[in-house]
Structure formats: structure tokens, C-alpha cells
Amino acid sequence: MSHADDPDLLSRRRFLASAATAATVAATSAVAAPRVLAKSSSTTTNADADTVPFWGEHQAGITTPQQGHVYFAAFDLTTDKRDDVIALLRRWTDASAHLTQGQTAVPLTDDMANPPTDSGEAIGLTPSRLTITFGFGPGMFVTKDGVDRYGIQKHRPEALADLPRFNGDQLVPERTGGDLCIQACANDPQVAFHAVRQLSRLAYDSAKLRWAQPGFMAAQKDKGTPRNLMGFKDGSMNPPINSATMMDQYIWAGNDAGWMNRGSYLVARPIRIALEHWDRMKLGFQEQVMGRHKDTGAPLGSKHEMDGLNLDANDADGNPVIPENSHVRLGAPAVNDGAQVLRRSYSYDNGLSFTAERWPPWRQAMEFDAGLLFLCYQRDPRTGFIKIFENMSKFDMLNQFVTHVGGGVFACPPGAKEGGYVGQSLFELA
């Protein structure tokens, strides 16, 4: 069958040609070629509420109010050429600028004889507050064999420190590390997945997927702190994202950070939770482990979630009201030289997997392969996550229910200016 002779394909070609024209206009003038034809007024009060700007001083997706879904992916670079990496970052930046505005990653064409430039599953969906955040792992600067593939080893920030081996770590290589990472967040899981899928396609010649984890976060209807799969509110102690002072102090790298100025460091850790084990624990014990009440989220001894931790309070027997090895105490700035990180975690749920429990009664069974994709941002991991988790990994009562099974550390560069690309401040250095 000849495509050229097919009247149906001809009419279709006209249809697509008009779409392609609109898309080309969009690519050159930043007028959106809408992936969305009709916008529902029931989910958004206006167009902007459904769209997060891509260009800016900072990358979006760090201090952006948390969306309902994440698709997190880590990549290994397969090229040895610096120019390939720069070209990839340019393609990724351009595609992200489109995707976050509700467009296809690359303008659609009417070319029937080539693969579609976009896989298409987000056509008809809104932007869904999509953000795409890029990070550079240690392997971008120097391989494990010590090879400086791209001539940037000298620019590796000291803050991009390899994570130490923490007590209890059970890191699986297939879920650990990565030269690059993408955190795609959106209020629709298909929009987040679609974004990473397109970016992966654009990387075929220079990078390949290493590990990935989707996740979700259920929004409380009172807009309060969401609950994780342990049933407790999670994130109560986060520094407020609307405090520029706090964000500058704890989250954004500063003037002394060179090319990372206005960037941030991400630590990502998929943490499996033994839900069946946890569900068998007494309510009183669950609260002792967390150091908080399950219903209100209030610290033990307090009435309200946002009450400060009274770490010095003792009960009638002289024992601390908030136990010494409770999760909330060990994570508190007061016991970590003031360290704070911005947690931006999601629950995950990969169905079931076979598990041999590490505790009595030593069952072996299919169990929920679920937990928390812990994501946290900070100015410097050495005074952030590493500082806090060194103690926590040894003493936290929660550790008998949670296992860190992978993850990595990534330098997330500052945001890109329109026409530039994410990572430009690094690659423009000599």
C-alpha cells in the first residue's frame, strides 16, 4: 500500500500539518502549541494554577508546593564526549520547557515514515503543574575508575560528597547511583511518566536509564501535612518554603558555591517499609517510635502538630516524654547542630514482592513492596542529610521497620535562563 496514494493519509497530513505549524510557532516564539484543547475549569481556577514556570533563577520542583505524583529516574551517561553531554542538556532543557507548559516534548510532525516525535499519551491532559528537576551525580565528574570523561572533575563541588555507608543500608545496585537524575512531579501520574519517557528517548545516544521509582502523595483535604504509609503525618518539621530567608540559609547553595550558586543538593533514598510488621505494633509503641501522636501529629506531650518539640520534658517516672531514640527527636535540628533539610518525599507502591523478614517470627511471604521515596534538598549534604542520618541510622527505633534499598546524591544546578540550558554555569567554566 502506498501512503502517498491514500486519500485518508492525505487528509490526515493536512490535519497534522496544521498542528505542526502551531507547534513550530510555539518552539520559536514561546506561544504554546497546546497539548490541551479544552481546559477544565473544575480542576483549576485559572490556567496559571495548573502551570509552573520552567525558566528561572532556581530550578522548579524544589521549593515548589508538592504535587501529587513523582516519577524519579536516574541515568548513566554512555558517551565519552563532553559535547554530547552539553547537547543532551540542551535537548532536555528545551523539551522540559515545552513539557511543563503542557506541550509535546518536541513539536509533532506529520511524518508517517518516522517514529512520532512524542509518544502521545499526554495529549489531551493539562500541564498538571509538571516540574522537571535535573541533578548531576558524582559519576558525571569522575567515573569509579577515576576517569575524568568530560574535563570537569576539578569543578566537582566538595558538597557533592559520596554518601557514606550508613548503618543498616541494604542498597541494591539496580536502585542506586546514577550520573544524572530527573525528578518529574505533576498532579497526574501519566504526565510525570510521559515527561521522563520523552527525556529518555532524547538521551538514547548518550545516556541510559539506570533506576526509576514512581510515587504518590495523598493531599489532605484541609491542606494539612500529608500522611505517609505508616499512617503518620510526614513533613511537619519542614522549613517553610515561603520563607526566602530559611530557603537561602538551608536549601539554596550560595555565592561561595561557584557554578552551583542558586542550586541545591538532592539526596534520594527509596526506603522500603515493612508495613505488615508495623501494622502489628501497638498504637502506644508506634507513637513512642515516632515521638508523635498518630491522630493529630502533635509531638508526644503536646496537643498540636506544629507545637515545638519539648525535648527536655520528662514523665512522672523521669523518662523523656519524647523517647531518646524516637524518630522525631533524632531528626530534630536541636540535636543535629541546627541542621535542616527540605523533605519532598512521596509514598511508593510497587505491588508485592517476596520478602524474608529479618525479625521474629521470621516469616517468608509475599509482602507489600511499598514505602517512601525519600527526597530531600539542602545547601550542603555534609551538614544536611549526612549529618542528620549518621545518628539516625544507628539509633532510630524506626529502623526496625524501614530499610534503605537504594538512592543517590545529586547536585541540582541553578535554573536556566530562557535560551540557556540547565548546567550551563558548569560547562561554561574552562
Added chain:
Amino acid sequence: MSHADDPDLLSRRRFLASAATAATVAATSAVAAPRVLAKSSSTTTNADADTVPFWGEHQAGITTPQQGHVYFAAFDLTTDKRDDVIALLRRWTDASAHLTQGQTAVPLTDDMANPPTDSGEAIGLTPSRLTITFGFGPGMFVTKDGVDRYGIQKHRPEALADLPRFNGDQLVPERTGGDLCIQACANDPQVAFHAVRQLSRLAYDSAKLRWAQPGFMAAQKDKGTPRNLMGFKDGSMNPPINSATMMDQYIWAGNDAGWMNRGSYLVARPIRIALEHWDRMKLGFQEQVMGRHKDTGAPLGSKHEMDGLNLDANDADGNPVIPENSHVRLGAPAVNDGAQVLRRSYSYDNGLSFTAERWPPWRQAMEFDAGLLFLCYQRDPRTGFIKIFENMSKFDMLNQFVTHVGGGVFACPPGAKEGGYVGQSLFELA
């Protein structure tokens, strides 16, 4: 530390006692003890729009308009006692009646010395249109070894036929079968997961999880047919759920079905899609495979999605416009003696897994472990899914991109009357 002496626990006990009282009222009078304290008016126009009734002639979740998320789970029965199965079905029914109305599975208590009666991660969330649909697999009636554990082998419906081995099946035992299944659907993934988790806890003494798969479906903003991960609209040919005549003809078991009257049969098949392979196919070829246009969803040769299939149309060369081995043709009622099923599928995305491709260039790599959790309901699988898929599994061009990796067939009994339980019509038989 003595709990009895702790003033904080005492005040908390009062708090929980009042919640428990409300819950008890709910359990006895069907007045909701709200899991939701404040309902957002932005997501629902009224309370009913967010709640699907549980009790009824049919189980909900079959002809219910499709929600955004599913958690599908299959269980193996571990008890040999008929009374245990009945007790389990009663517990599951009662808990589901609560969960679907936005309550905890079991009323909360203030008992600090026992595990919480509900794991709590749905507290503060709306009902999110939760439906819970139960099904009975062949193993409920007779084990593989021929044991009639519960004295109901004689009541196994002929329509609950074991699925044959289809061409191309690559069924993994850990994702296949099950004596019981639960399909929990909701507009919030945490609500769907929470439901199955509570039901699993209530089954600890008599059943254990065998396999599970979460899934999602992105709602088109024009309320049109959603797109699956192949980027095509999926479900265009579904019989209309608002046609009682069609549902009676094709979906609901009838008077001749005995205890299954007003029930339906579910075939569930997780289908992995080789997305990286599909994405490399020409647009023209993708459309030939599907038999539809990618942008509009219209059948090849037509302009509109809902245009009927013109299976007799030929192009200028005398070849069928809709190819002989295209997906849409092989699934059409016209070539399957009129067979129709109600598809209620969800996309799934389990991150990445290592894959060795079965086709050139025979790559081995981490690939998306994603695809379609195919769910379809019908009056009789022998004249529904089995009829349709026997041909399709041999000839569908799509088969080079999709692999059925598990699944099962389940008899979903009629709905329960308030005070009764799902499956009662079966177990009340002699």
C-alpha cells in the same frame, strides 16, 4: 513509664474515645463517622459526587464510571474451613461498606496496648469514589489437587472456565491466579491502596496476598476516551455503561446463572508493553498496527473516533484500509460472533526492570516495566474474552509489542444487601 499515669495519654484517650463513639454510632446506624473532617468544595460539587454506594443489586466497580486509580490484589485462601471463608467475606463486606463511605475499615479505638484497628493513612482523605469489587477464582471451588475444601465444587459455574494457554503467554506464577481477588478503584491512589491493605489485615487468619498491581488512568479534560501508554485512545469500542440493555446482554450474568445472577465475570491480565520498542516504530506503522489514527482515535479511513469500523473498505491497491491483523479489527464484535466485553483497564508503571528483548537488535537493558493492567467484565468469559483473545493472540500485530505476564479469571458475585455479605448467594446453597 506507666501509660495510666501519663496525663498526655489520658487527654488523648478522651480524644480517641469521642472518635470511637462516633465510629460506633456509624457502625450501628450507618451515620458516617467521617474519615474526612473538612471536605474541599473544589474537588467535589457535593458529597455524593465523591461517594459511590456500596450496597446494591450489583457490586460497584463494574459499570461504575472509571476512577483514576486501581489497586488490584489476588489472594490465596489458607484455611480449610468453610466457616472461615464465610466469616472472611462478612468482615470484608462490613469493612468495605465503611471504607467506601470514607470511614476507617473498622472503628478506631483508644486502645494503646493493641495495634490500631486501621493503619490510618487515609485519615483526612475524602472517599474519592472508592469502589471495592470482590471476585472468586477457580481455586475457591476446587484446588489444583482436586480438593473441594469448602463443599462448593458442585456450584462452580461453567462460565468460570480456566483460561486456556494462549499463544504468546508468558505468565509468571507470582503474578497469576488467586482464589479471591479485590479490585479497589478510587480517584486517590492512597485511598485504593489503603483499602486493600486493611482488607489484607482482616484476612491474616484465612488468606494471604498472592499478587497485586496498582494502576492509573489519566482523565482526558474533554472527558473523552483516555489514552494508554502506547499513546492511543483505549476503550472506544466499549459497550455504553449507561445502557442497561447492553449491560444485561453482555456484562451481567442472568437468571440462568444461579447464584451468579446479577454478577459478572472478570478477566484480569497484566500486559507488559515494550515501550522503547514501540517508540521506535514509524507513526504510519503504529496506526496500521492499531487500525486507528493516533491523534483522533478514528478508525483508519474515518474521521471521528466513534465512527463505525468499515471492515470491508479497500484502498486503491485493493488492500483493506483496516489491516487484516490490526488490533481493532481482531477485537471487533463483527469478527467475533458479536462478542463484547466491558474493558476497565488501567496503565501501570512499576519503574524499571532488566529486560532482554525478544526481537532485533536483541538489546539487554533496564527498560520501563510498564504496560496495561487489562481488566474486562463479561457475562461469560467463554463467549467474551476467551472467544476474542483466541484469535487475537495468534494474529494481532500488536503482539510483538505486548506480553501477557500474568492474570486470572474471577466470578464476581452479585452485590450485597445491607446486613448481608458478598458471596452469600453461593454459601447459602446447600
